Amino acid sequence: MPLHTLVTVAGSRWSIEELFQTGKGQVGLDHYQVRGWTGWHRFITLAMLALAVLTSLTAQQPDTDPKTIALTVAEVRRLLNAFVLTAALPPEHILHWSIWRRTTQARARRSHYQRRQAK
Template structure:
């Protein structure tokens, strides 16, 4: 019960996103995945988990921007 509240608070406290971000803001799903990776599955080093999360969100931002450009071109 506490985890959804913490995730909602962390997401709400993030600054507003830029119109063309280089990386998307942390989502509730991403925060949940990071918490699981850090506290439940300690098989990978924290640096790897953070690097992977940053790479994933950067890729998502690039895909989102590409999607918006394609939709505007039509």
């Protein structure tokens, strides 16, 4: 094998590993309790479909305010849960909470980067 092919394969492994970690954390990819291949296949297919929908929604977002971080897969999942599964809070409150959370995260990121540059 040429060296550049090995490097390409090794580099693609990282993105696959990250995808599975995101799947485990966001859509419960590791929470299956099945006894047979058919049940496992159905569960994994639905979990990967859910992750694909979340990733697609995250990628389709318009440019956001520079004072907030962009929507992440986790934040899109939280918003969908808040809007679809629980209807106790008004939508304005949920959106305000999401903007506040992402603004706070952006402020923390800027502070962290400034502190690291000062060293």
